[in-house]
Amino acid sequence: MNLITVVEQATFLPTFQASIEIMAVLAFALSGVVAGMRKGLDIVGVCFVAGIAAFGGGTFRDLFLDRRPFFWVEQDYLIWSVLGVCALASFVLSVRHAELTEKWIQIPDAVGLGLFSALGAQIAIEQGYSPIIAILMGVFSSTLGGVLRDVFCNELPKAFSDHRPYILVAVIGSTVVQFLAVLGLPPTFSLLAALLVSTTIRIMAISWDWSLPAWRQ
Amino acid sequence: MNLITVVEQATFLPTFQASIEIMAVLAFALSGVVAGMRKGLDIVGVCFVAGIAAFGGGTFRDLFLDRRPFFWVEQDYLIWSVLGVCALASFVLSVRHAELTEKWIQIPDAVGLGLFSALGAQIAIEQGYSPIIAILMGVFSSTLGGVLRDVFCNELPKAFSDHRPYILVAVIGSTVVQFLAVLGLPPTFSLLAALLVSTTIRIMAISWDWSLPAWRQ
Amino acid sequence: MNLITVVEQATFLPTFQASIEIMAVLAFALSGVVAGMRKGLDIVGVCFVAGIAAFGGGTFRDLFLDRRPFFWVEQDYLIWSVLGVCALASFVLSVRHAELTEKWIQIPDAVGLGLFSALGAQIAIEQGYSPIIAILMGVFSSTLGGVLRDVFCNELPKAFSDHRPYILVAVIGSTVVQFLAVLGLPPTFSLLAALLVSTTIRIMAISWDWSLPAWRQ
Numbered sequence: 333m334n335l336i337t338v339v340e341q342a343t344f345l346p347t348f349q350a351s352i353e354i355m356a357v358l359a360f361a362l363s364g365v366v367a368g369m370r371k372g373l374d375i376v377g378v379c380f381v382a383g384i385a386a387f388g389g390g391t392f393r394d395l396f397l398d399r400r401p402f403f404w405v406e407q408d409y410l411i412w413s414v415l416g417v418c419a420l421a422s423f424v425l426s427v428r429h430a431e432l433t434e435k436w437i438q439i440p441d442a443v444g445l446g447l448f449s450a451l452g453a454q455i456a457i458e459q460g461y462s463p464i465i466a467i468l469m470g471v472f473s474s475t476l477g478g479v480l481r482d483v484f485c486n487e488l489p490k491a492f493s494d495h496r497p498y499i500l501v502a503v504i505g506s507t508v509v510q511f512l513a514v515l516g517l518p519p520t521f522s523l524l525a526a527l528l529v530s531t532t533i534r535i536m537a538i539s540w541d542w543s544l545p546a547w548r549q
Numbered sequence: 550m551n552l553i554t555v556v557e558q559a560t561f562l563p564t565f566q567a568s569i570e571i572m573a574v575l576a577f578a579l580s581g582v583v584a585g586m587r588k589g590l591d592i593v594g595v596c597f598v599a600g601i602a603a604f605g606g607g608t609f610r611d612l613f614l615d616r617r618p619f620f621w622v623e624q625d626y627l628i629w630s631v632l633g634v635c636a637l638a639s640f641v642l643s644v645r646h647a648e649l650t651e652k653w654i655q656i657p658d659a660v661g662l663g664l665f666s667a668l669g670a671q672i673a674i675e676q677g678y679s680p681i682i683a684i685l686m687g688v689f690s691s692t693l694g695g696v697l698r699d700v701f702c703n704e705l706p707k708a709f710s711d712h713r714p715y716i717l718v719a720v721i722g723s724t725v726v727q728f729l730a731v732l733g734l735p736p737t738f739s740l741l742a743a744l745l746v747s748t749t750i751r752i753m754a755i756s757w758d759w760s761l762p763a764w765r766q
Numbered sequence: 767m768n769l770i771t772v773v774e775q776a777t778f779l780p781t782f783q784a785s786i787e788i789m790a791v792l793a794f795a796l797s798g799v800v801a802g803m804r805k806g807l808d809i810v811g812v813c814f815v816a817g818i819a820a821f822g823g824g825t826f827r828d829l830f831l832d833r834r835p836f837f838w839v840e841q842d843y844l845i846w847s848v849l850g851v852c853a854l855a856s857f858v859l860s861v862r863h864a865e866l867t868e869k870w871i872q873i874p875d876a877v878g879l880g881l882f883s884a885l886g887a888q889i890a891i892e893q894g895y896s897p898i899i900a901i902l903m904g905v906f907s908s909t910l911g912g913v914l915r916d917v918f919c920n921e922l923p924k925a926f927s928d929h930r931p932y933i934l935v936a937v938i939g940s941t942v943v944q945f946l947a948v949l950g951l952p953p954t955f956s957l958l959a960a961l962l963v964s965t966t967i968r969i970m971a972i973s974w975d976w977s978l979p980a981w982r983q
Contacts, residue, residue, distance in 0.1 A: 338872065360761065373980035376933045377926025380913075398617045400832045406898050412898070464629070465622050479597075488703040492585070492594030499593045519963040540818070544591035615834045681846070682839050696814075696918065705920040709802070709811030715808045761808035 348520055349451060352527075353390075353403070353414060356447035356474075359384040359440030359459050361414040364419040364481050366437050373486050379418045385482055386414050388477035393452055393469060397459060402528075438538050445498070446505050446531035448474035450523045453506035457513045470506025495543040497533070505530030551592045554710075565737055569664045570620070570745075571572040572605075573691075576616060578603040578631040581698050585655050588702050596635045601701055603631050605694035608667055610686060613677060655755050658695075662715070663722050663748035665691035670723035674730045683730075687723025692716050712760040714750070722747030740763030767831035770883050782954055783885060786980075787824075788847060789879040790908075793874030795820040795848040798915050799855040800871050805919050813852045818918055822911035827886055827903060831893060845903070870971050873913075879932070880939050880965035882908035884957045891947045900947075902942025909933050918970040931967070939964030 364385030368378035387404050394402045405412050452473030454464035475498065477490050482489040491498045505526045512522035534540070581602030585595035604621050609632045611619045617642070623626050669690030673683035692708050692715065699706040722743045729739035787958045802812035821838050838844050885905030890900035899920065909925055916923040925932045939960045946956035955962030970976070 369929065371922060373926045376931070376937075376978060377923075380926060380933060394797065396611065396619065396830065398615075398832075401895075405895065408896055408898055411902070437810045461618075462625055463624065464625055469630070483701060484702070484923065484926075485915060486703065486917070486920065488588060489594075489701065492590045492597060492701075493588065495591045497593070503593075525611060544593060612829065615832075678835075678839070679842055681842055685845070700918060700920070703920065704920065705805060706811075709807045709814060710805065710919075712808045714810070716814060720810075731846065761810060 337368055343443075348469055348523070349454075350407070352523070353407075353445045354410060354442040354449055355440075357386045357410050357452070358413055358417050359389075359444030360389075360448075360477050360481075360496050361417045362421060363437055363441050363444075363478065365418055367481050367485050369422075369425060371486075372489075374380060375418075375422060378422065380417065381466050381481055381484060382414055383411075385481035386410075388480040389448060389452075389473040389475065392475070392476050393455070393473040396469065397455070408484070411450060439535070440515040442501075442531050442534035442538070443527075445474050445501055446529075448477075448527035449502040449505035450509050451528060453509040453526070454513075454519055454523055457510065458519075463510050465505040466510050471502045472507065473506070474502045477528070495512045495545075497542060500544065501530045501534045501537070504533060518525075558710065565740070569668055569740070570600070571627060572642065572657075573629050573661040573664040573668070574603045574607075575630055575634050576657030576664075577694050577698075578634045579638055580654055580661075580695060582635055582642070584698050584702050584704075586639075586642060589702075590702075592635075592639060596632065598698055598701060599631055599635050600628075602694045602698035603627075603696040604664060606669075606690040607682075607694070609693050610672070610739075613686065613689070614672070618744050649689040656752070659718075659748050659751040659755070660744075662691050662718060662751055663744040663746075665694075666719040666722035666747060667726050667743035669723060669738055670726040670743070671730075672742055674727065675736075680731075682728050683727050684720060684723040687726065688716060688719045690723075691719045712762075714754050714759060714761055717761065718747045718751045718754070721750060771843075779952055782886075782957070783843070784884055786881045786957070787841075789822075789874075790842050790878040790885070791820045792847060792851050793878030794823075794882075794911050795851045796855060797871055797875050797878075797912060799852055799859070801915050801919050801921075803856075803859060807919075808978075809852075809856060810855065813849065815915055815918060816852050816968065817845075817948060817971070819911045819915035820844075822914040823882060823907040823909065824887075826910050827907040828888070830903065830906070831889070834902050841926070848918070850865075876965050876968040876972070877961075879908050879935060879968055880961040880963075882911075883936040883939035883964060884943050884960035887943040887960070888947075888953055890956055891944065892953075897944050897948075901937060901940040905933060905936045908936045908939075929979075931971050931976060931978055934978065935964045935968045936966060 361382040364382030365378055367385070368381035387402075387410075391402050394400070440541045449470040451470075453470030456469035461469065478498075479491050481488040482491075484506065508526040508529050509522045512525060513519075562637045578599040578681065581599035582595055585598035590598065603621075604627075607620050611617070620758070666687040668687075670687030673686035695715075696706040696708050699708075725743040725746050726739045729742060730736075776831065795816040798816035799812055802815035808814065821836075821844075824837050827856070828834070883903075883904040887900045887904030890903035912932075913925050915925040916925075942960040942963050943956045944960060947953075
């Protein structure tokens with residue numbers, strides 16, 4: 333078992349983590365493009381907001397871990413990918429109707445949420461942080477981008493206010509990673525399991541319109 | 550005198566600073582709970598906003614001083630305390646009326662303001678920064694949490710706009726710490742003096758409705 | 767040529783960069799004063815917003831490069847200058863009409879934009895970052911202050927939404943610096959050229975009301 337883990341970490345894990353990261357980044361960038369277009373921003377503003385949504389959470393994670401250069405500097409193909417997504421999405425969405433987007437943006441966003449929360453918790457565990465910190469790191473790196481996207485668009489963050497479990501899904505995903513790490517399972521396994529659990533819960537929550545209790549205003 | 554200072558710093562000061570910090574953190578968390586509930590957020594959103602209010606200013610201070618791990622990572626009982634405050638306050642406030650809260654939140658908030666501004670200035674002085682930087686550090690670490698709380702709730706920060714002296718109180722508290730440090734008084738004394746001065750001014754400002762001049766809009 | 771560059775960097779460049787920086791900081795502070803007064807903030811709130819506008823972009827640049835102390839700590843005359851600008855502008859603007867300001871704030875702001883984008887890109891180039899990162903650094907350090915100023919004033923950032931090229935001007939200025947650096951021209955020359963190009967474009971865009979395309983909301 334231990335041998336398998338070592339082999340996996342040496343060869344498979346970096347590639348696996350990198351492909352997770354690029355998918356999550358693109359999903360969040362797309363959510364930024366849609367948010368920016370809804371506010372009637374110009375094309376440069378849309379790219380800026382897409383960048384905040386895509387890189388905000390991970391940049392906080394890197395600040396937290398005092399990791400330099402930031403992940404988007406080290407892997408600058410991520411920046412080019414986000415710019416590509418902005419160009420493509422702007423083109424497609426200006427031709428087709430914008431209403432179409434609200435539904436299909438939620439699937440990549442759910443995948444991004446699952447991916448980034450699992451990855452954030454995994455990195456914190458590898459660095460030797462305590463469970464509560466690992467879970468918080470998963471939560472921040474997966475949700476802060478979307479929260480900042482809404483803050484910069486002058487909106488009350490949807491993650492706080494639409495009452496569908498979103499941050500809670502990140503908590504669950506991070507907790508799964510932490511729990512499986514305590515059991516000694518290999519990182520690739522726990523990342524995949526957490527991704528599956530959290531993305532499924534999120535999609536179920538969207539499909540069946542689950543909601544968390546709110547207070548009277 | 551010098552001997553007293555040394556003894557104090559070695560034994561009393563860390564405990565004293567830690568208990569100051571936990572009280573300030575809880576007071577700010579409570580202000581975040583109230584703010585989040587007013588905006589009708591779900592329970593996870595309320596916890597997130599409480600966390601921003603409680604840890605925002607101190608996290609900026611740690612980023613500024615390049616101190617890792619952040620104070621809430623090193624003392625993770627602070628996180629548990631904030632979660633406890635959120636659970637307790639949510640329970641109490643959903644049973645009783647929310648109007649009750651506006652008045653009594655201002656007392657712990659005034660204490661938190663006094664505590665955090667004194668502590669921020671003291672840490673900067675110990676690190677050898679110039680007076681203006683020590684004062685700014687006191688101001689940022691005590692007010693940025695509340696400002697970010699309002700920004701994330703999509704409100705104009707109350708600290709800027711309600712015209713009651715708030716940031717100014719932090720300036721006064723930090724200046725008292727800086728002034729007493731120049732006079733060579735021991736840190737515990739200057740922390741207590743600053744806390745007393747700034748909290749008293751803040752409470753007087755609230756009680757008698759003092760206000761700063763604004764411009765016509 | 768190489769000798770000239772060395773001599774320039776040793777003697778002229780630091781002074782030149784410092785004077786660029788102070789002008790840009792004051793221009794942005796002034797934009798913060800105007801924004802804060804429009805929102806009816808009290809005088810301390812106005813100073814806070816002016817500080818965010820003046821130091822926000824550069825602080826992000828310093829966090830990015832992991833440079834401590836922050837530039838406004840090392841050069842604390844910048845803080846005094848911003849406080850001076852706040853006091854002076856508050857006095858002048860409370861005597862004269864506020865409408866006057868919208869027009870004349872745009873000239874120093876255009877200069878600040880040109881200066882900070884050129885400087886940000888130049889610093890990133892000196893540190894050996896790739897072209898895309900140098901350009902992004904120019905863009906962030908020149909525009910993030912203004913964006914944060916609007917976010918903290920609870921407004922949709924003008925840089926995203928007024929459809930006049932603003933962030934795009936920063937992209938152009940940074941690209942000029944990067945391009946001339948590749949050609950091997952001395953930094954002072956490329957800084958001046960970028961400043962001239964970007965400030966001119968910005969002023970032309972304001973004068974003739976150029977606008978970028980937006981999407982239907």
